[in-house]
Amino acid sequence: MNESETTKINAYRELAAKHVSAGRIIALFTPYTRQIAWVVSLLLVSSAIGMASPFMLRAIIDEALPQANITLLMYLAGGLIGIAALSAVLNTLQIVMSTKIGQSIMHDLRVRLYSHLQSLPLSFFAATRSGEIQSRIASDIGGLQALVTNTANELARNTSIVVMTAIAMFVLDWRLALFSMIVVPCSILLSDRVGKLRESLTHEQQVRLGDMSAAVQESLSIAGIILARTMGRAEHLIRRFSRTSQDVAKLEVRSHTTGEWQWQLIYLMLAMLPALTLLLGGLLLNSGAPATIGTLVAMIALQEQLLWPLEQLLVIGREMRTTRALFARVFEYLDKPVEIVESPDAVHFGRPQMRGAVRVENVQFTYPGALQPTLSDISINIPAGSSVAIVGTTGSGKTTLGYLLARLYDADRGAIRYDGVDVRDLSFETLTDMLGVVTQEPYLLYASVAENLRFAKPDATDEELIEAARIAQIHDSLAALPDGYDTLVGDRGYRFSGGEKQRLALARTILRNPPVLLLDEATSALDTKTERAMESALANLSKGRTTITIAHRLSTIRRADQIVVLQRGRIVEVGTHEELTSINGIYAALVKSGT
Structure with a gap:
């Protein structure tokens, strides 16, 4: 990392530390506490219902099939189908509700930023390109849309699934469950490291997107077109835009590939876990420990149920680190002081x-x-x-x-x-x-x-x-x-x-x-x-x-x-x-x- 990149990273970290905090982000969701509570309730019910599936699967393997009990098999199979159908209904409801909440938060943030900009002093607009302002409202807040509409919902849903599934795994067999949890802290540490690497890159990327937005607005306005053509500078503007676009493309690549080998290491550990669990389960069966094939199959099913939301949580954690850069840019404008204010005892004339x-x-x-x-x-x-x-x-x-x-x-x-x-x-x-x-x-x-x-x-x-x-x-x-x-x-x-x-x-x-x-x-x-x-x-x-x-x-x-x-x-x-x-x-x- 060269000196220029180090300076940019340090400048961004100072900006983020000054303007962004967890409490400030959480405050965006506070007006919708009641609606969020309903969504969380649906998530918990859906996750709790899903916990029954592996136990039904164990009963099918250890009881219904060996005993050729068709009646029990029909009840258990019907139960699995019913759980799947009920989960689908509950998931649909919570997705609709969470999307409405997310869009309301986006609307509030956009209007709040626009209203604040309307009250800023003339000196701010004299020193700031209008294209940069538009970039903050459109690009930066638009980049937060995934967080407040999808990511927050996925975070709550996957967290509830992980917690409920982990409980079910320990109830099923504490030894296999404990072994399965070994990969969790390692994965979290690696994911956090990747997130930190990509966070500052996201901020730099948004800065360059702002530059590109400003260049488009300035050069493709009527006045800009007239100036370029009468001065014979169209080719110069194209080259300048090309350089800016190339910088954005390079930053886009870096923001998606930095730390990728560490991320693949996480995938490798998660992919190895079922095979290692089967190996450990086989050793337990051979040693005469109290375990059954049904328990082992159910544990693998629970692992599958655990690993996918765990992977999603790790991705969400990484994305939340990068969206912190977007919050820093939005909150930076929201923290600009309003110099022209109305007196609390303002005089009104008819x-x-x-x-x-x-x-x-x-x-x-x-x-x-x-x-x-x-x-x-x-x-x-x-x-x-x-x-x-x-x-x-x-x-x-x-x-x-x-x-x-x-x-x-x-x-x-x-x-x-x-x-x-x-x-x-x-x-x-x-x-x-x-x-x-x-x-x-x-x-x-x-x-x-x-x-x-x-x-x-x-x-x-x-x-x-x-x-x-x-x-x-x-x-x-x-x-x-x-x-x-x-x-x-x-x-x-x-x-x-x-x-x-x-x-x-x-x-x-x-x-x-x-x-x-x-x-x-x-x-x-x-x-x-x-x-x-x-x-x-x-x-x-x-x-x-x-x-x-x-x-x-x-x-x-x-x-x-x-x-x-x-x-x-x-x-x-x-x-x-x-x-x-x-x-x-x-x-x-x-x-x-x-x-």
């Missing part, structure tokens, strides 16, 4: 109570891991119903301020208040009702136009959709489409142009009718004619509504009641367009540069 006054007080913010603050000592007073524009060069902190206003991050110092209430004290529902946000890169769902608009207001009528689209200057374009508002927008809205997507996003926000609008470069993709129409529409929309515009194109904000100029995270100028141009400062320079 829509009629909202005025839309916004105040930013001495705000400072530094991104995680950054050495310098992105924003420092930011103070802005925005009266209800007024319009303010935030301008500045690239990197001045405009968009970051928008993130803080929407509470996608919390300020390190200072406060942002809506109608006098700190944004951290507002309920999430009140904040989303208070503030409508349209970003520079609008996101559209893979759904119809109507469904995208109704994402903001599920109960919106068709008339409301049309009115919002008219205000956003997009209705005529939609009405001209063959399917109108039922048109599928395509992956990330690629059915529409950049300007059309921005107008759809604006219509979606307008539909919610928030008292405060935050427009982050919301008209950057519009042509001059549409932009002018939008300006007029927004002017009508902004009446009685607070509008905060983050703009790079200064032509869109000349009529703002207040213009705030940022530079290197600080406010350097505040005033109207006329006031700022007259002092011939930074804003005037931006205007002259044609920005």
